[in-house]
Amino acid sequence: MDHHHRSALKQTNKKFKQGSNSSKRSIKRINKGKVNAKAGGGTVADSGNRADRVNAAKQAREEQRQQIMKARRGIAGNTPPPRLVTLLAATKSAALAPVKRSVLSQPLDEMSDSSAKGPETAQLGKSGQRVTALESPKDLLAFLDLMMVSDMLGLVVQESEDQDAMSAHMVHAGKLYGLPTAVFVVVQGLKAKNTNQKNQALKKWETALGQAVGREVKAFSESFDDASAMLRFLANTKITERPSWQNHPLVLSHKVEAQAKEGGEEGEATLAVSGYVRCAPLSINQLCHIPAHGTFHISKMTIHTDPHAIASKRGGSESMGGEGEEVVPDPELQTPLDMEEQVDEMDAEQTWPTEDELRTARTTKKKVPAGMDDITAAWWGQIDDEDEEGEEGDEG
Numbered sequence: 001m002d003h004h005h006r007s008a009l010k011q012t013n014k015k016f017k018q019g020s021n022s023s024k025r026s027i028k029r030i031n032k033g034k035v036n037a038k039a040g041g042g043t044v045a046d047s048g049n050r051a052d053r054v055n056a057a058k059q060a061r062e063e064q065r066q067q068i069m070k071a072r073r074g075i076a077g078n079t080p081p082p083r084l085v086t087l088l089a090a091t092k093s094a095a096l097a098p099v100k101r102s103v104l105s106q107p108l109d110e111m112s113d114s115s116a117k118g119p120e121t122a123q124l125g126k127s128g129q130r131v132t133a134l135e136s137p138k139d140l141l142a143f144l145d146l147m148m149v150s151d152m153l154g155l156v157v158q159e160s161e162d163q164d165a166m167s168a169h170m171v172h173a174g175k176l177y178g179l180p181t182a183v184f185v186v187v188q189g190l191k192a193k194n195t196n197q198k199n200q201a202l203k204k205w206e207t208a209l210g211q212a213v214g215r216e217v218k219a220f221s222e223s224f225d226d227a228s229a230m231l232r233f234l235a236n237t238k239i240t241e242r243p244s245w246q247n248h249p250l251v252l253s254h255k256v257e258a259q260a261k262e263g264g265e266e267g268e269a270t271l272a273v274s275g276y277v278r279c280a281p282l283s284i285n286q287l288c289h290i291p292a293h294g295t296f297h298i299s300k301m302t303i304h305t306d307p308h309a310i311a312s313k314r315g316g317s318e319s320m321g322g323e324g325e326e327v328v329p330d331p332e333l334q335t336p337l338d339m340e341e342q343v344d345e346m347d348a349e350q351t352w353p354t355e356d357e358l359r360t361a362r363t364t365k366k367k368v369p370a371g372m373d374d375i376t377a378a379w380w381g382q383i384d385d386e387d388e389e390g391e392e393g394d395e396g
Contacts, residue, residue: 081276081277119133150180152184156185168212251278252278256273
């Protein structure tokens with residue numbers, strides 16, 4: 001019987017490594033694609049620089065994110081004007097003074113009905129946002145003028161009353177004319193109500209006024225918590241630009257003063273208006289339109305420092321700051337006040353022939369073929385000239 005002996009020259013393969021997760025696929029899965037640094041390829045200084053680069057990139061992303069958020073809230077750029085909040089009493093006994101003081105974050109002891117009328121500006125806490133509060137009169141044209149420049153509309157109602165007819169008419173006209181994108185309502189008279197009744201009243205006014213203005217309306221009460229929520233709403237709400245803001249500069253007057261005109265006739269005066277320029281830039285050479293008064297030239301423009309600057313530690317004053325740079329118009333570039341084109345009565349007027357031309361026309365006789373009627377005879381010379389011009393054009 002033959003026996004088979006194992007050859008001493010048989011190939012021996014390399015043994016597999018013992019242990020789990022030792023294959024290349026499993027190692028790549030564990031390391032998630034990371035590769036170990038080469039020995040001696042890096043130093044402690046290189047690792048520190050890499051950490052600095054990662055930290056710098058993180059800070060740049062965070063700064064860019066903050067800039068985007070500020071742009072959405074309207075506090076980015078070169079000192080934009082404060083947000084303008086117009087308050088309108090939607091019921092007969094609604095009080096605007098307490099709501100105005102709450103918007104301006106003023107103390108409770110100053111919330112009285114005898115507060116100063118007109119626009120007032122204040123900073124909204126530490127948000128870096130400024131707000132100007134203004135009461136709207138019960139006048140339709142004045143309300144529409146305010147809606148042209150306002151950023152927000154605040155409606156003030158009394159819980160036990162219904163919306164009056166005048167305010168409903170004004171809101172409807174503003175809806176057709178153009179209302180701000182942010183609208184809120186403050187419901188008064190809810191201090192004696194419990195939580196359930198309070199929520200029902202807020203929901204009722206949100207629904208009713210939302211249908212009136214055609215957009216979402218946020219409702220607040222007079223409580224301390226709702227007042228804080230209202231300030232956050234004013235500071236963080238995104239203001240959508242309207243097409244009219246891109247073409248027309250608008251100025252809401254904070255102070256108006258009539259000054260005697262130098263070298264003018266008796267009764268003539270110069271109107272000095274102080275306020276923030278909103279929307280498009282204002283040129284000294286363009287015309288200025290004052291509602292219900294007319295269109296005028298701008299004789300001089302003074303650029304003052306902002307009295308309500310965010311970084312300023314001093315309080316705001318009634319004027320538009322200290323002395324600033326003065327700008328005067330250029331007579332060659334200034335827009336004229338002519339609203340209509342001057343009519344030229346002699347434009348396209350036919351000249352009447354003189355006596356000599358008539359006498360020459362009567363004495364000149366034209367040879368026409370016999371038997372031709374008068375109408376054809378009057379055109380006979382012109383017909384020949386046109387035929388000759390047509391033949392010359394064909395030959396060319």
